[in-house]
Amino acid sequence: MWTYVGRRLLLAIPTLLGASIIVFAMVHLAPGDPIAAVMPAESSKAEIEATKRAYGFDKPLPVQYLVWLGRVAQGDLGRSIATRRAVILDVRDALANSLVLALSSSLLAFAGGVGLGLLAAFRQGRSLDKVASMVAVVGVSIPHYWAGIILIIVFSVQLNWLPAMGAADGGGPIEYLRHMALPTVALALIPLGVITRVVRSAALDILSQEFVLALRAKGLAGRRVFTHVVKNAAPQIFTVLGLQFGFQLGGSVLVEAVFSWPGTGYLLNLAIFQRDIPVLQGVILVLATFFVLLNLVVDLLQTLVDPRIVRH
Amino acid sequence: MRRVVILLLALVLSPSLAGVALAQGTLRIGMTASDIPYTGGQTDNGFEGFRFVGYQIYEPLIAWDLTRGDRLAPLVPGLAESWEARKDQPTKWVFKLRKGVTFHDGSPFNADAVVFSYESIKKKDAPHFDPYGSGQVSFRLASLTGITKIDDHTVEFETNKPTSFVPYQVCYMLIVSPTQWQKFKDWRKFAEQPSGTGPFRVTRFVPRERLELEANKTYWDAKRRPKIDKLVLLPLPEPTTRLAALRSGQVDWVEVPPPDAIPQLKGAGFQIVMNSYPHNWTHTLRLDKEPWSNKLVRKAANYAIDRVGICKSLLNDTCIPATGVVYKGHPWFGKPKEIYEYNPAKAKELLKQAGFDGTRHPAKAVQLISTSGSGQMLPLAMNELIQKNLKEVGIDVDLQPVEWNTLLTRWRAGFKTPENEGLNAWNISWNFLEPWSGFGRFFHSKSVVPVSVNTMPYINPEADKLIDEAERTFDVAKQNEILARLHEVVVDDAPWIFVVHDQNPRALSTKVKGFVQPQSWFVDLTAVTVR
Numbered sequence: 001m002w003t004y005v006g007r008r009l010l011l012a013i014p015t016l017l018g019a020s021i022i023v024f025a026m027v028h029l030a031p032g033d034p035i036a037a038v039m040p041a042e043s044s045k046a047e048i049e050a051t052k053r054a055y056g057f058d059k060p061l062p063v064q065y066l067v068w069l070g071r072v073a074q075g076d077l078g079r080s081i082a083t084r085r086a087v088i089l090d091v092r093d094a095l096a097n098s099l100v101l102a103l104s105s106s107l108l109a110f111a112g113g114v115g116l117g118l119l120a121a122f123r124q125g126r127s128l129d130k131v132a133s134m135v136a137v138v139g140v141s142i143p144h145y146w147a148g149i150i151l152i153i154v155f156s157v158q159l160n161w162l163p164a165m166g167a168a169d170g171g172g173p174i175e176y177l178r179h180m181a182l183p184t185v186a187l188a189l190i191p192l193g194v195i196t197r198v199v200r201s202a203a204l205d206i207l208s209q210e211f212v213l214a215l216r217a218k219g220l221a222g223r224r225v226f227t228h229v230v231k232n233a234a235p236q237i238f239t240v241l242g243l244q245f246g247f248q249l250g251g252s253v254l255v256e257a258v259f260s261w262p263g264t265g266y267l268l269n270l271a272i273f274q275r276d277i278p279v280l281q282g283v284i285l286v287l288a289t290f291f292v293l294l295n296l297v298v299d300l301l302q303t304l305v306d307p308r309i310v311r312h
Numbered sequence: 313m314r315r316v317v318i319l320l321l322a323l324v325l326s327p328s329l330a331g332v333a334l335a336q337g338t339l340r341i342g343m344t345a346s347d348i349p350y351t352g353g354q355t356d357n358g359f360e361g362f363r364f365v366g367y368q369i370y371e372p373l374i375a376w377d378l379t380r381g382d383r384l385a386p387l388v389p390g391l392a393e394s395w396e397a398r399k400d401q402p403t404k405w406v407f408k409l410r411k412g413v414t415f416h417d418g419s420p421f422n423a424d425a426v427v428f429s430y431e432s433i434k435k436k437d438a439p440h441f442d443p444y445g446s447g448q449v450s451f452r453l454a455s456l457t458g459i460t461k462i463d464d465h466t467v468e469f470e471t472n473k474p475t476s477f478v479p480y481q482v483c484y485m486l487i488v489s490p491t492q493w494q495k496f497k498d499w500r501k502f503a504e505q506p507s508g509t510g511p512f513r514v515t516r517f518v519p520r521e522r523l524e525l526e527a528n529k530t531y532w533d534a535k536r537r538p539k540i541d542k543l544v545l546l547p548l549p550e551p552t553t554r555l556a557a558l559r560s561g562q563v564d565w566v567e568v569p570p571p572d573a574i575p576q577l578k579g580a581g582f583q584i585v586m587n588s589y590p591h592n593w594t595h596t597l598r599l600d601k602e603p604w605s606n607k608l609v610r611k612a613a614n615y616a617i618d619r620v621g622i623c624k625s626l627l628n629d630t631c632i633p634a635t636g637v638v639y640k641g642h643p644w645f646g647k648p649k650e651i652y653e654y655n656p657a658k659a660k661e662l663l664k665q666a667g668f669d670g671t672r673h674p675a676k677a678v679q680l681i682s683t684s685g686s687g688q689m690l691p692l693a694m695n696e697l698i699q700k701n702l703k704e705v706g707i708d709v710d711l712q713p714v715e716w717n718t719l720l721t722r723w724r725a726g727f728k729t730p731e732n733e734g735l736n737a738w739n740i741s742w743n744f745l746e747p748w749s750g751f752g753r754f755f756h757s758k759s760v761v762p763v764s765v766n767t768m769p770y771i772n773p774e775a776d777k778l779i780d781e782a783e784r785t786f787d788v789a790k791q792n793e794i795l796a797r798l799h800e801v802v803v804d805d806a807p808w809i810f811v812v813h814d815q816n817p818r819a820l821s822t823k824v825k826g827f828v829q830p831q832s833w834f835v836d837l838t839a840v841t842v843r
Binding site: 035036082085156157166266274 | 556562721
């Protein structure tokens with residue numbers, strides 16, 4: 001198995017390199033540059049060109065890319081052009097906030113999704129199934145930033161129960177939880193829907209197999225059958241969970257923008273408008289690494305759960 | 313298990329004690345900036361940076377008087393008590409500095425600090441040169457070429473030519489504490505623990521999230537020591553988030569509430585404050601190509617726009633019609649011959665005179681606009697109305713929306729690049745705080761791209777003469793008169809489609825009292841109290 005892990009990690013390197021080249025190219029394709037984006041609107045072209053030269057942005061793109069790559073190899077992600085802070089510090093703080101949000105919304109989606117999905121499968125055709133399926137469809141269909149805005153209107157503005165924005169830096173754990181509540185719910189809606197549907201169909205698939213009929217004919221109690229069904233459906237469910245967690249982490253841009261939640265999505269959003277290339281490169285690299293590792297972990301977990309799957 | 317869940321819910325939903333018992337006199341402001349403006353001296357994020365960070369932590373030698381709203385904010389003594397150009401050598405200006413002023417770190421303010429601050433912007437080989445800060449402000453100090461310390465409380469600036477515009481440049485140079493900088497010898501570290509002479513000092517700085525300041529109790533102007541204890545600045549670039557933060561009580565003051573929300577805010581008891589300030593929202597026209605090369609067509613466009621409609625229906629009265637570069641009541645307004653108002657019949661008549669019959673031969677133009685941006689107000693909605701107005705008189709306008717930074721980049725390059733060749737105008741809002749930003753950079757023949765931003769290009773010897781004359785006139789009242797005459801010339805030439813002047817709406821909670829909105833881009837927060 002360790003050769004499998006080793007090979008996967010080695011294969012990750014070209015993936016990460018490819019991701020960083022694509023980001024670098026795309027940011028430079030966009031008109032404007034990091035210097036023009038942070039200088040005053042009234043500065044003239046001559047002034048901006050002078051500042052660009054001072055920062056080394058007039059060098060050819062491949063040279064700029066290789067310089068960056070060289071620094072990364074030494075563990076230096078560079079400095080943000082807008083704040084002059086080390087990128088690694090910004091990324092670390094943002095990643096922590098995004099992870100918290102992704103984990104809590106994934107937990108919410110997981111608990112809700114598995115519960116609803118199994119409920120729907122075991123009560124197939126009956127009204128509970130219909131309700132659960134409807135919740136799933138609604139969850140998948142609602143844009144989560146819209147849901148976020150509605151949650152703000154209802155719970156922040158009208159009822160004044162929960163705060164509308166930010167992460168209440170320095171307010172303590174209870175304040176942090178309060179600030180986290182609405183974005184978590186907003187972010188959990190889509191995975192909730194997806195997981196419900198996947199769990200439902202996976203469970204139904206297992207339930208329709210002959211061995212389940214055989215188990216019941218043998219007189220096995222409902223709860224034991226349930227356990228067998230869940231164990232058999234688990235690999236599929238894990239794959240989806242892993243993917244959804246990955247999406248939570250990378251796809252939280254809009255929810256973080258609506259709530260001003262200081263995570264990686266918010267940081268990316270800001271960096272794109274500021275054309276802050278070191279920050280963009282740094283965040284994407286870290287996120288891409290995370291995805292690669294996450295996929296690896298999910299694959300390994302599957303082998304643990306299902307002995308039929310063998311990795312070479 | 314159920315009890316645990318209920319307990320958790322209760323904890324999460326109960327308003328936190330910290331929120332209820334706020335420090336008495338804390339003002340929390342939601343800014344439109346997407347990040348904390350640079351605190352290391354020469355601030356960024358444009359004039360919002362000066363407004364909430366630059367002019368609160370630091371001060372210039374010549375400052376703006378922001379205490380009244382009934383007249384344009386004038387320049388008054390700041391850290392300098394007096395200044396004048398030497399009669400024998402008009403390229404040298406002597407500034408007498410204020411005595412008895414200290415920086416937040418306790419060190420004294422004196423000529424060394426002024427020289428240090430100047431060199432941090434202008435002297436590239438100085439160890440204390442700040443490349444970032446310099447990039448932000450250097451172009452505003454274009455005429456200043458040198459500085460000399462005469463004694464501890466006197467400095468002398470040197471300029472590249474005799475110019476009366478020096479005070480309008482010096483007001484942007486913020487004075488930083490050399491003593492504090494020497495502790496770190498690094499501008500980034502200095503920005504985390506800055507030291508200026510201003511009415512507020514920084515206590516806590518969380519990058520991208522919040523800036524906390526406290527009142528400077530030893531501020532040199534005893535009449536303007538802040539009444540609030542604490543000031544908190546939050547970047548909230550999303551208008552809906554800003555609105556929600558105000559409505560839910562997380563902030564006490566927001567900049568630029570969405571215009572649609574204003575009636576709702578008023579109904580809920582919030583204060584909406586507005587005032588004129590040096591802002592205009594226009595279409596800057598390309599003058600070397602049809603259709604805008606024809607003065608009659610330009611005038612026709614100016615008569616075709618329903619400015620009152622834009623302000624009332626689209627923007628809920630948060631703007632006023634613009635009939636020139638500056639607004640009526642501004643010292644530079646003068647007495648223009650034409651008063652552009654909504655008169656489609658006159659517009660059609662002018663177009664016919666110009667040879668454009670509305671049915672057979674419409675005038676066509678391509679205008680580059682933005683989707684959002686600082687000072688751009690509601691560009692898409694406003695431009696669609698303008699497009700409709702122009703179509704009605706027979707001018708076909710094709711709008712091309714791009715992202716704000718993209719628009720600025722293309723504008724700086726001018727019309728004559730391959731990318732911009734097909735364009736006839738840009739829609740960018742301008743400020744006119746000084747003669748340079750109001751007129752010099754646009755209407756002088758020497759300001760043509762790439763030297764500056766006269767992209768049209770507007771070449772008029774009469775305008776050149778008036779701008780040069782204004783620059784030679786050191787008496788402010790006479791200078792204003794000359795600029796008023798210049799304004800009359802420009803209004804008559806109509807090189808822009810004048811649309812509206814923003815009124816800088818702000819929404820304040822009822823707890824905020826004592827704020828006077830000046831006719832300025834900046835504010836004085838020292839008289840404000842919170843409950």
